[in-house]
Amino acid sequence: MHETILFGLKGFDKIFRLRKPSGEIFIIFFDFPPNEKCSCNNAVKNGHIMKIKNGPFKQCILVGLIALTSTSQSFGQVITRVLSPEDEIENYIPWYNSDEEIPIINAPFVDVEAVLQADQQTGREMPRIGIKQEVNYTMEDGQLIERENYSLWSLTLRSVNAKSMSVRFDGSNLPEDAVMFLFNKESRFIVGPIKNSNFRNGTFRSDYLNGDRVNISLFIPGIEASEIVSVNLTSFDHGIISFRVFDDDFEDSEPCNVNVTCEQGVGWECQSESVCKIIHSSIGSCTGSLVNNDCCDLTPFVLTADHCIADFPVDDYLYRFNYQSPQCEPNGETSPSQWITYYGSDITAGWVGTDFGLVELFDRPTSGMSFAGWDRTNQTPPNSTFIHHPSGDVKKVTFDSGVSTPAGNFYDFNLTPGVNGDFGTLEGGSSGCPKYNPDQRIIGQQSGGVPQTILCTTTNSANEDGRFDISWEGNGTPDSRLRDWLGASTNPNTMDCMEHPFVEGPGTLCSGPETYALINNMPCTKSITWRVEPTNLFTSPVSGTGDIAVITGSLINSGSATLIYTLSAEGCNDTEVEYDLFVGRPCTFELHSFPTEICIGEQGETFLNLFEDCLGNYSSIEWDFYGAISGYGYDNKGRYTGITTGYGYVCVTVTNDCGSKEVCDRILVKDCGGGFGFRNSRSNPDVAELEANISPNPANDFVEVVYSGYVSGARITASLISADGKLVETIEEYSHSFKVDMAELPSGLYILQLNVEGMVLYEKIVKL
Template sequence: MKKYIFSAFYLMSFVLSQKTIEGLPMSFNNQLSEEYHVIEMPVVDVQKLLDEDAIAPAGTPTRYGKSHYVDYNLENSGTWEVIPSQGRVWRLKIISRNAFAIGIYYDNYLLPEGAIFFVYNENEEMVHGAYSALNNQDDGLFATPLIEGDSIILEYFEPDNASFNGNIEIERIVHDYRDILNFNNQNTPSSRCGTNVVCPEGEDFIDQINASSWLDMGSYICSGSMINNTSNDLTPYYMTAWHCTDGLNESTFRFYFNYETETCEGSSASNGSHSYGSILIATSGDVDPDFTLLEITDEISDTWDDVFYAGWDRSSSPPLINSGVHHPGGDPKKINFDDDYAQHSPGINWQDIGYSPPGSHWGVIWDVGCTEGGSSGSPAYNSDGRFIGQLTGGNSWAYYGKFSRGWDGDSPSSRLKDWLDPDNTNQMTLDGIYVDPDHPVFELNNVTFAEVYGDNDSVINPGETGEFVVNIEVPEV
């Protein structure tokens, strides 16, 4: 018996929010030809890509995919077949040898009512769809999630009574050479760059963890955070780094909120709930202070009661840091800890992405954890659990673009205050809020770290032992 994994099933299990409707590919229930058009991508030199990744400059998003730019559509590719008295079916098989998974990006997607579109792997165990006219966008852009394996089948059904001929034009095929979603369950998450958020150490930082997500930008990975505004109206604003999003199509981004391991020591992780698509609201346009504010256009379902819209603090005084949440190297969600005041940054030359002047970032040396590619755009929080900046990068120091520095700017498109304080309250701080207003909000009062055995430098280094104490208020529920 074949095991089918459908997007509709995901909607029940993980509340995935990219719009799909019920249905099966027509080839599953109709006797169609086994012969149809197959296209094979050029061979990918994985070692060359890995070597390039190893020397990528600090602050570079984690790359997981090789993009093949193509121009395939319903007219110049694939095979059509007629189903009498119903309509016609178009199928195309794409092979990218040795890919762990394949993702497809489209630059002209427009379907008539009644038409349905699927992508699935060769053994038909992973099926995404049915996509339909509900997925039509004004810009014509569309993307389908990664499908496990090195071959993918695209199938489109157009009914006889369709009001027009649909358009499906493929712009880019992504060859996943890292198994970024760990389909094979062989990746071992880094134990160096943070603690798995499901570990006991993360329990008291649940709000900060629930605000953060893994950001898939199509062959590259960053991190980011939901963020609240003074109207507390759950506008789905999302903060990440400018250098993550620059030059990319925000309308095809995917936001995975619960990509985390199942156990503290485990490596297995489910994708969790995700939203698809966003629009650019405001951006610094450079690495001073390297922010992008997006608005997610897909639904943040009210059944996702564990999505937190982080509060913030726009003070220009150095904050006392307590945590940072991120996806280092594209790993499942991690958390870092600290109990020191951030420092004003020096001037920094970020090589390929520009120069940030002195004082544009908060500098942090994490007591527990570190950052690496994939952590870019991730949030740092102060001792009140409020957002104070998003990560640009760094080595021994991690540098977070100051939230306070992004507050003002020349226009609404280059500053935060118009969006995060729409009523011009001039608040300096704001608490966070859950999608579900009855969800408990944890208030962190104090976090302290102490070295128990080691060199007495007040830092818990590898091979030493220590303890941390958390003072926390939990409201009654």
Template sequence: MSRLFYSFLRQRNFFTTLIAGVIILFYSSPIFSQISDGGTPYTFTHGSIQQAEKISMPAVNVAALLAEDELEQSKALPFRFGFPMDVNYNLENSGTWMDLPGGAKLWRLNIISQGATTINLIYNDFWLPQGAKFYIYNENHSEVIGAFTARNNNENGQFATGLVRGESVILEYYEPANPEALGIISISTVVHGYKDVFKRLEETDGFGSSGSCNNNVNCPEGDPWQNEKRAAAMILTSSNSRLCSGAMVNNVRGDLTPYFLTANHCVSASSPTNWIIMFNYQSPGCTNVDGPLNYTVQGTTTKAKSADSDFALLLLNTAPPDSYMVHFAGWSAIDVASANSVGIHHPAGDIKKISFDYEPATSTDYVPSPYLANSHWEVASWNDGTTEGGSSGSPLFDPSHRIVGQLHGGWASCSSITQDYYGKFSMSWNRGSTPATRLKDWLDPDNTGTLTLDGWDPTIGTPDLIPPTTITDLSVVDPASNSLTLNWTAPSDSSYGGVKAYDIRYSTLPITDSVSFYSAAQISGVAPDTAGAAENVVVTELSFNTAYYFAIRSRDFWNNWSLISNNPSGTTLAAPQVNVSPDSLHLTLDSSVTAVGTVTVSNISANPSSLNFSVSLDNNLYPTNSVSVKLKPITNERNNSVNLSKDENPLKEPRGLSLEGSGGPDLFGYKWIDSDDPNGTAYVWNDISTTGTLATTWTPTGTFDPKDEGYAGPFQLGFNFKYYGNIKNQVFVNSNGAVLFAAPTANMFSNVQIPTSSAPNDIIAAFWDDLDGRTQGTVHYKAEGDKFIIQFTNWQKYSATGSLTFQVVLYANGRIMFYYNNMNATLTSATVGIENNAGNDGLQVAYNSGYIHNSLAVKFAADPEWLSSNNNGGILYNGNSADIELTFNSEDYPQGEYSMDLIINSNDPSYPEIIVPVKMTVNYQVPVELTSFTAEPVKNETLLRWSSATETNNRGYEVERAVVSADKSNKQFQTTGFVKGIGTTTERVSYTFTDKNIKVGKYIYRLKQIDLDGKFEYSPEVEVEITAPDNFALYQNYPNPFNPSTTVEFSLPVKADVNISIYNTLGELVTNLHSGSMEAGYYQIKFDASRYT
């Protein structure tokens, strides 16, 4: 019987999963594996390898499968995305063997399933000798799983491997010389993914399919649950087709037997023999950053289960390695309701989440009834977070951090604040009559009578009294009016988990000892990074023009506190002064008209200062979607004219501006959005410092060292990249943090605002500043499928200061991503944005302003669809301004007056809120309602037809024509005719116009409808192509006979020399009408014979 590859739709319980969850699991990382040794396949590093045998699978009737899916959906049957095919491929009957030096052997097999989106393999016999390695990868080597070794051998010989994207996979088996026995690899099933549901992280603008109300487990609210989070894990069930959650549990002996608790309905749907348990799939911080996928264990054995309380206790076939840092959770078998509850789970296959219920749990049966009475704990409604499909089997903790149940099911979601049901641990403990139906025999094997047990970590180690190292390089940078930025290097600690917490203090008085330290104000929510990493935090809500002192202590797992750090100081800038102009806005519009009104906000303070502002609309009486808001930075020519020498500090005072969250579009249509925006792109760091190619050849742009002032490249992208409508296929990397498409010809240490006509143009500025790679740092590049990555690692600012690690990623679909990983330097002297090759269009995100921070992503795209954003705000240093553009659309709105308030909130202490009244008056008028507009080529003429349903005061239509340029972006319209209008009518009117004697080419036409009072508006554009004739031809002149003139017509399929002459009946030349070269096309020449009589 073939094995089905499917996933249930959510119904009553949480075994079900959305397929997007599976997408994330397999493709957020290039490697997905069970416990494996990693490494590189032999063929990746050795040339001249014999081609592997190719086996093509039978064609899959996708239409029939989709039709079956429709029927199954109507019957509420499981959702299916893969089609399994039974096969018998093994080392004996398939593949290609080759001998290697020293007696080793290599076997390879290429399996092709035409049209598959993924391929997945199941093995009915699998055994590898010591020293053997087995890999699976796709043709371009971008996805590799393995190496699988003898450690993956199971007693039952069964095995399964994860999905590889695409229609072709290559299996590679390396067998050492003189193995103790020959390896066995026998494939029983090839699963053809026939639905295009697997998309990479970068294509989805984020990851994870769970609702937005879920809390990442590493957010501050999850801090007290750091041990328990390491117990919770995600389950990939049989055939990698379904998802559940569960948790490792401790036992009374404390012998670290790898018991795993989940839900019975997860087990009852499929055998857990080949299940894969995934630990530590969580964001490293509070932001939505994807987690690691390689902390996995394959294979489990069921020890006990019962449908009454929906529990299943599994034994992992392999204990998780110490490197997984797994926690064995405690539990309570006492039947007492928790005062409050916490759930840790993987909703919809997403990174690990945590949910909180602050009310007591209720003892009940499982709904829908009838069910066993008092078998479940009911969480009536989650106060913070929720659960979803994929959360099934996840643990419910009481306030003592002990498991009291596992999730059976319910209806809770972000959009449905309803109940969830957890099978009681207390009922699972001793209800069954045999060890196969209860927990007690396994978790208390010596029958000690223990009913509560705390959790335990096998890797904690022995307590010590040694504190973390003392921070000695704390510094204060990037002053603003209400904030200062702290930079330091993360300290180290040799005990379990390293440094666990910071205590950061600040005061207006020096911090010199423990008394002044603990008297100072505290900054919370900063989690320690790994030892040696660059750390920074922005301290906000500080007073204007005030000196502050800072100090840090750090703590390890055993509550040993470090000595107090050095205590630097910094002074905030002066108070800003906001100015808003005009102080009111009133537009009068006709119906169905779009207009733009502008309000300018400026920081006019004479002192160095930063204005933080936000824009909102209130008391809005406008119809829905009739007004939109956009922020645009105003280029400050004073800033662009500042010329600094190489050794001059560009930050004697900050002088720039930045916007928050999102911006655009520019003239071409590019928009940007960052990961700080609630609807923004995700920050995902794909480090290439060890896998990419090192940029070693640098060319100077002047007299300085080329890694200080110079460029590397060109580097071939490997695809056509469209940038502002122009195709690019190579890039140059400038040492000052920018990417260009032509080699720069001058030094770039002085960044400017963009766009600007002065060079350099055609620039992608990730962090354009005076940077310097002479003393440390590297630049790597890597072509990876449909993207090209450029990474600056530990690059410095000029004079060997700071450490900057960031990326520019270009995608074949035209998207651009900036990723800022570790930005430990002064960050208020850079330009961030993009600009076209003429310097007259671009998007500036920040200029010499405090915008960049660690773990930030910025996306640029000219996509037809864009995530909406309500973030309207930014930072203006003194002397800078931004325009608030309000676009009004009076489409079909009744005549009358509409009003609202434009509210500008800022940190100006004198004017924290400024209200600008905005009014729109609509004068109702029947417009010229165009119902059709077409263009038809007729030889060398264009026939235009259009109709109007109604007209009011219509003087007429100017017909305008433009030649289509190569990129369609440069349209030069010219008037080619005028058609008189009817004036005013409510009846349908039809018009025609013929544009004659047009050369071969493509043209765009539009109508300029002009009212009697001079107002006008343009019609939509239509495009037409005048093609060359197929043949040379001279047509019959007309009229014929004629008196006194006639027209000679002829056609040229290509450019040619043409001679048109008139002869009389005696064969004598009368006149020559034309002699010379003519382009391809249709031509008419008029001959007037009156002067030859």
């Protein structure tokens, strides 16, 4: 089904954005003659590129292939990306304009040497990665650009000599559909999307971005939405280290450490997905792991070391999950890195006696993570495995082939990398990491004792881990033991690792029915019910029991929906697993075009906000420009130019598995007396002074085009366009003069678009 909100003639410039199920995106440019219709169905079948027949003036050019990770995210989690040199910021920030000048605020100077000297004098033990600085910047300090149906607010905060930066917002409020990104163009770090749901009581803290500045870009939909926005930047961390994600060894851990993506990590995937890097300027970095409890209720308990959390503001901590190398042995040109960061936690329990600490994240994790199992019996393991972030590095796996020695509340053990099967070592930053027995259950957490001068060639005999079995009863109170939090219901001796449950089924539901299945490996018995919201998007049934849900979409309504599974057990809190889907074809979305009034020869820009719910798991985007404008579209963006007086139309058709929706913006083109001129220059000095003379004009049979300033051998592409935006003819020449045949054309106004090595010139031609 296809709906047109504003009908008009189809133009000749089209672009399709084709998403394969694997997540790859093909961007294909097409030029079509005015009398030929092209549909995405001719280009895509079952998510794959199909052969497209060529005709007159038709071209099919594959211009790009990029990998894109799903932009969907749950409450609380925020994605940090590091782009490869081939990737572009605009692939992630729909409204990004590289030419836009963002106001820069220089923060007060940070005297790093003075702070480090003070740390030494006070005997600070935990390594520092940043220095917190209080500031007070608001919306008034940035740049607010208000347009017809949206606003953009931006600001750049710079701290001289910072190697990385993290920013904090307090007392802030974003509209429900507003989207924020933080980025650094030089280091190619991007944090986001950040929405109102990521703020906790108006507070949000970002992950660290490499570089001495953070660009803040906020998209605010709606005409008056900017009036209810409040952004207060209250502090930042001046980073004294950078996060090297494209180096061979990433950061500074010892070379004998082994990436979890190597063969030594095979079979430990569930355990690895539970491990996180803990970051704060007060502690540097530690390691922690999500741990399961006897209710399997997905409570986000993170086990770490007490010395990593005691007397520190854990509500300001950052927890990085999936911070690991995508390759076993990166060569310095690894694929773009991406990880998920959670902000803030509460201390649940801790005890210096075993140096254990247990915190609960403010926000619940989603699928793609896991909850580690544990063993509270006092059986000494014959060998041990550790998964950790040594020196804050990407995730590593270490193995000790020897028997650990119980020593009171701790295990003592030796590590000799390369001897008796041992590999890897433990360093600063490994504190709090899980110690696993051969059954892949946690029996302790790394406490310390490793000297800073340790090398891969050294026998490490000073290692000690706090014993999980002793921590179970701890110091006898709920805030000093694990039992009340991990075993309050049945007090089991062991728990196994558990992947976060997830739902399998189509992301787009047409009329249906379609089958959805809850994939659940919980080591706990649960009764399961399900329901869908909102119910008006579905026909009955809208609820049921069991892990299989068969649902049918409405034939009338469309929009975003959620399938919710509820898992229950006696004596335990209910647990919900949600799956977002889209019902029906795309609903009415916003097209953001600016300006909507232009002069002949002037340009405007248009884009789709890819985070808008109504786009409906789209598979393709098709652009059309007609009437008094000509233009082109690329992915979710487009540009248009006024070519004659009157109204022009920018139209975009978004298609998903259920159908299409077309939305158009009307553009008024006025004659302001300026005419056409050079635009889109590539700053080529050889063609900078290029001019064209058209004669005769008006014309009966032909016009002759003569260039002055033409460089011999330069390619000229001439497009003759009728007043209603249709492409009449395309000519390619390599000479300073050529003729355009007008004899068979009807009388009227025509536009000749001339492109010479990236320089574009428009000329009016009147046919008598």
